[in-house]
Amino acid sequence: MSVSAARPPESALPAAPARKTLSPAQQALRKLGLVRDIDLALHLPLRWEDQTRIVRIADTRNGDVAQVEGTVVHSDISLQGRRQLKVLIDDGSDQLELRFFTFYPSHRKALAEGQQVRVRGEVRGGFIGRTMLHPSFSSVEAPLPEALSPIYPASAQLPQAYVRRAVQSGLQRADLSETLPRNADPYPHGPGPYQPPWLLADALRFLHHPTADVALATLEDRSHPAWRRLKAEELLAQQLSQLEARRARDGLRAPLLPIATEAGALPMQLLAALPFDLTAAQRRVVEEIAADMARPAEGGEAHPMHRLLQGDVGAGKTVVAALAACICIEAGHQCALMAPTEILASQHFEKLVGWLQPLLAARGRQVAWLTGGQKKKQRSEALALIASGEAALIVGTHAVIQGPVVFESLALAVIDEQHRFGVAQRLALREKAGGHIGGAPREPHLLMMTATPIPRTLAMSYYADLDVSTIDELPPGRTPVVTKLVADSRRDEVVGRIASQLAQGRQVYWVCPLIEESEAVDLVNATQTHADLQEALPGTTVGLLHSRMPAAEKKAVMAEFSAGRTGVLVSTTVIEVGVDVPNASLMVIEHAERFGLSQLHQLRGRVGRGAAASACVLLYAPNEGGRVSEAARERLRAMAETSDGFEIARRDLEIRGPGEFLGARQSGAALLRFADLEQDADLLAWARDLAPKMLKFDPALAARHVARWLGTRSEFLKA
Structure with missing residues (x-):
């Protein structure tokens, strides 16, 4: 019987449930x-208001947020200036005027003369007496809240009322049973006298x-014991998901990539x-x-490397990536190196071609270049070289992971400035490996590079799923860069x-934050x-570089500066990473107060690459x-x-803070909502210790x- 014949008639099929709007x-x-x-x-308050008590009007002060009760002694609509409802209440100690610029008939009825009302708002004092603008109000018959x-x-x-009802309803229905192992060491109780750990349900309700x-x-600075319970749980969930x-x-x-050490x-x-x-x-x-790429796995070739290579600006990460590529190519496979911008990818390409092309040519292989801005013929030729395997190393932008690209045998993916790439892009690159090894899905080894070092607390938390390698020294010959703060x-001066540097045969960068005039x-x-x-600067060639220029024009401008024919390069932040001109000795950053600290450090790293004394203004x-x-001020002081x-x-x-620092790890996925990596380091250490034990002995929990x-x-961690 065919599949279609096995289906019941349409009239016998149950009606599809109507989609709820x-x-x-x-x-x-x-x-x-x-x-x-x-x-x-888990949708916790931003702040709390104390509506549990009433204060006398006479006891309120300018700027206080207060709750008072009184009798309406006067109420009318004023048409002088802006139309408004003015209400005067008296509690026996003093009077308070309420003003409403937006009001409805229900306001006039509830605030009619003779009504007893309870109002809450910010008190403003003045010559004409105390005033509240648009306070909340209710009948005095409503019981005061106890919390x-x-x-x-x-x-x-x-x-706000809708959110409160929704949260209260969710709180009542949610399963708040304990998920911390009963035999686990209790989480640290924090500063102050010892208090027993709170149950999750009690902490949330409180x-x-x-x-x-x-x-x-203690609520606002999140030091209350109820907060510590939530922080401990959140950090544990993060560590578990990383593991x-x-x-x-x-x-x-x-693929297993053993290093070959023969001459x-x-x-x-x-x-x-x-x-x-x-x-x-x-x-x-x-x-x-x-060692990572040669780590054998049971029943297959190797465990995939997932390593972050961090090193300061100019520490020499590119040559490390080149050596990793050589290990991969020597084993008979392909390596892809992806950079976030065409300028940076081009810098890598030129450097790698200079180092590797002569060595690869002797083996009948080459370095390929692939970006979105290529002409159709050049792109087709590059795609053919990649598919055949003749291209042993492929350098480019995000074009490397786009649909038409088919690798003959991709075994290593190198991503430079990894924080610029989203998770989906990294996953797409890994999927280009394709196939299976020993029945397990095959993927390339992954080496991510960053010149933005990861502080230890972040490495322990958001990068607990990565192995981290650190280049913690600069190559000899790098000159220290003097940094000066100068008012506009x-x-x-x-x-x-700049003129002085040019007279000495040096070159200069001048970086601006915008391309066009902005009214804002x-x-x-x-x-x-x-x-x-x-x-x-008459007689000096001044170049201009910005992101809206065609790729070919940008490349030509950089080539002129690299060759020394341009004395000053005015640029936007497209030169932030990767640009390497040793003769450039002065970096001027315009409106430095508008740049991020990491960006300022990256820009400063464009100078000091040669023997000449260098400065950053x-x-x-x-x-x-x-x-x-x-x-x-903090950023400039740090620089x-x-x-x-x-x-x-x-x-x-x-x-x-970690969210902005990591760009939410480029995924929109959850960063820590409650815990603070610096303040709660003891809770992070507790979670790091408990997570592997919990996964081993109680994986269901x-x-x-x-x-x-x-x-x-937690899906974002897979990349």
């Missing part, structure tokens, strides 16, 4: 990620409705051809990478400094700066009050005080714990 408020809840009952239970009133994160489509006697400060991701990868297989092997040939010696740190990380009012932000744009410098423009923001990338990263984490806290959001 969600209300705008329900849709808004989903946008906030509030889908499950437990999501609502603090929560104020939840919401949106324009979600009234934080949604704290008792009036609690110190508000699960690592174990899932251990079930995958990658004629490609890695040895490259080492012999390089015009410099590797530093001890570079040799160490090459050994770590080589001294631009002429900076231009004079009053910044001098790159085009105007380019014109100004051309006028101020941070031009900042105070606002009308002669000040810059506190965060901007002036240290050139250590690891210290820069630590300060950047302090200023921005571990799965419940992760599902409760992360739902499907």
Whole structure:
């Protein structure tokens, strides 16, 4: 019987359930990620208001948020100036005026003369007496709450009352049974006198409705024992999901890539051809990478490497990547190197071609170039070389992972500036390996590189699923870069400094934050700066580089600067990473107060690459009050005080927090909502210790714990 014949007639099929239409408020809840009952239970207040007590009007002070009761002694609509409802109440101690610029007939009825009302709002004192603008109000007959009133994160489509009802309903329905193992060591109780650990259900109910006697400060700074219970659970869920991701990868297989050390092997040939010696740190990380790619797995070839290579600007990560590629190619496979911008990819390509093309040509193979901006013929030729395997190393942008690209045998993927790539892009690159090894899915070894060092607490937390290699020394010959903070009012002095550098045969970068004029932000744009410098520096070739230029034009501008024919390069941040011109000795960053700390450090790293003394000038423009923001001052101070990338990263984490620092790990997935990596280091250590034991001895409980806290959001760890 055919499959179609086996189907019942259409009339016998049950009707498809009608799709329930969600209300705008329900849709808004989903946008906030509030889908499950437990999501609502974990949607904790931003702050709490004390509505449990009444104060006398006479006892209120200007700026107080107070709750008072009184009798309406006067109520009318004023038409002087802006139309408004004015209500005067009296509680026997003093009077208070209420003003409403938006009001309805129900307001007038509830606030008619003679009514007893309870109002809450910010008190404003003045010559005409105390006033509240748009206070909340209710009848005095309503009982006073016994707990603090929560104020939840919401949106324009979600009234606070609706969120409160939804959260309360979710809290009542959610399964809040314990998922911490009974025999586990208790999580640290934190500073202060010892208190027994809280149950999750008790902690959540308390934080949604704290008792009036609690110190508000302990709720707001999240030091209350109820908060510590939630932080401990959240950190444990994160550590469990990281370990699960690592174990899932251990079930995958990658080609075994043993390092060949005989004289004629490609890695040895490259080492012999390089015009410099590797530093001890570079040799160490090459050994770590080589050991990773040769780590045998049961029933298959190798466990896939999943390693993050971090090193400060100019530490020499590219040559490490080249040696890893040589190990891969020597074993008969292909390597792909992907960079976020065409300029950076082009820099890598030129460097790698110079090092490897002569060695590969002798073997009948080559380095291929692949970007989205290529002409059709060039792209077709590159795709054919990649598919045939003749291209042993493929360098490019995100075009490397797009549909038409078919590898003959991709065994190693190198991603530079990994924080610029999303999880979906990294997964697509890994899927290009295809096939199976010994029945297990096949994927390439993955080496991710970053010049933004990861502070230790982040490595322990968000990168617990990665192996991390660190190049912690710079190659000899790198000159220290002197950093100067200069107010924009001294631009002429900076231009004079540029002229001095040019007279010595040096070159200069001038970086601007915008390309075009903006009505919202009053910044001098790159085009105007380019014109100004051309006028101020007659006889000097001043180049202009920005992201909206065609790829060929950008490449030509960089080639002129690299060759020394351009004295000054005015650029936007497209030169942030990868650009290597040893003769450039001065970097000027316009409106430095508007750049991120990591970005400033990356830009500074473009100079000091040769023997000449180098400097970085941070031009900042105070606002009308002669000040810059506190965060901007912290960034500029950090740049002036240290050139250590690891210290820069630590300060950047302090200023921005982990979510911004990592770009939410480029996935939109959950970062920590409650725990703080610096303040809660003891809880993180506890979670790191418990997670492997829990996965080993009670995997079902571990799965419940992760599902409760992360739902499907742990998927981002797979990349």
